[in-house]
Amino acid sequence: MTFPVVGMVGGGQLARMTHEAGIPLGLKFKLLSDTPQDSAAQVVSEVVIGDYRDLDTLRAFAQGCDVITFDHEHVPTEHLRALEADGIPVRPGPDALVHAQDKGVMRARLLEIGAPCPRHRIVSDPADAAAFAEEVGGFPVILKTVRGGYDGKGVWVVRSEADAADPFRAGVPVLAEEKVDFVRELAANIVRSPHGQAVAYPVVESIQVDGVCDTVIAPAPELDEELAGEAQQLALRIAAELGVVGHLAVELFETRGPDGKPGILVNELAMRPHNSGHWTMDGAITSQFANHVRAVLDLPLGDPRPRAPWTVMCNVLGGDYPDMYQAYLHCMARDPQLKIHMYGKDVKPGRKVGHVNTYGDDLADVRERARHAADYLRGTITE
Structure with a gap:
């Protein structure tokens, strides 16, 4: 029996440290990285340089892998479904991962299962954001692009309707949330x-x-x-x-x-x-x-x-x-x-x-x- 090959999509520090954890177990890692200089690409022996947004690249990378996992959530959901259809185990799978990829989907599902969340809804323009602010007691409110944000990127604290223009310029849906007075x-x-x-x-x-x-x-x-x-x-x-x-x-x-x-x-x-x-x-x-x-x-x-x-x-x-x-x-x-x-x-x-x-x-x-x-x-x- 040979030791399994873990395919890691994304070459950042999370992939680097995951690879480190697999070394004592004798596992083999295969990495799909944007550049040879990425954090994990410097230490993993088998590195494929390519674009994770390209399905053909993903399919070629997945050959020889026993499982595919990720150090980010940005691989298109439909590509992950295609890999699963090819018989490649993807973990977490696309039906789960979409809740980390799309904040609108996440909020809807969390409400469905009764998880406690801030008040929120999808808003269509700055005027709609202002209407939402009225619904939750006034500005400020939080606006988030539903996809692509991390480390504070794609998140705005909006204090007036005039402040609310920037989130809509990306051309993706915008989620409005109440600004929680948290401890x-x-x-x-x-x-x-x-x-x-x-x-x-x-x-x-x-x-x-x-x-x-x-x-x-x-x-x-x-x-x-x-x-x-x-x-x-x-x-x-x-x-x-x-x-x-x-x-x-x-x-x-x-x-x-x-x-x-x-x-x-x-x-x-x-x-x-x-x-x-x-x-x-x-x-x-x-x-x-x-x-x-x-x-x-x-x-x-x-x-x-x-x-x-x-x-x-x-x-x-x-x-x-x-x-x-x-x-x-x-x-x-x-x-x-x-x-x-x-x-x-x-x-x-x-x-x-x-x-x-x-x-x-x-x-x-x-x-x-x-x-x-x-x-x-x-x-x-x-x-």
Whole structure:
């Protein structure tokens, strides 16, 4: 029996780290990448350079693969259906993945299954957006293009009808959502296999800066135990209802009702390894990447429990200091327990080029160590 070949569409850092998780298992990876310089293309031995939007390219790439999975959600749904018709296992499949590709489809399905969501509807023009704002108590509201957005792109906070023109220029449907007065952002990460086995990681707090994930704290500090369980159960139910295979991240708003009772609302879904799960590489018994690989191959899933009371992940963003390698000496000497994960990307201001993980018994100490390392690598501090 030969070891299976996992076909990964997309050459970013998620593919790079998924490949890393498969190495101890002896798995073979085949990568469809945009360029030879992409993060994963630098480390995977079998790389096909091509356009994932071209069906013939996808079909040729899929030959010899035992399963196809992704590091992004942008492959056209009809192409995935064609691969399935060719007998190629696609995980997650197109019927599930469309809910991460199209925010309008996602919202409609979540309402159908009774998942708590912000008030929302598809709007046709700025005047319709203004009408929606009236329906939910006035501006500001959130406008999102239904496809293609990520890391704050394709999302606008609109404060008047005059502000609402930009989202409609892309020529794709626009989803309007109420602007939620939330306490903080949470994420519930789960992994589900084809035969229905599923595991849930601790619910984490996700701190955003300028629409980009900056820091993740695992588990979310001072989170009501009942609410944490509710968030995990919600993520597991969504995965089962939508038929997700692999990793699912459910991004959540934590809210407070008029009576002070905590609650949650679903913000976004991602059906792939996710930034809010990067802490698991060093902080969990089995990482999100290892469990994603296990799931798409229908192997038994690994233990998601944390290794330490606290783990903190900080993203390393590009700044004006391009030679981050020179900063390793200071960071590693200052904190021998620090885990640095770099993506092989050119350093550009604001670009995610890596992340750091720290862990331990004292949350304040763990946070400070992660924040210091991320800032030193970026060059925003020098000591």
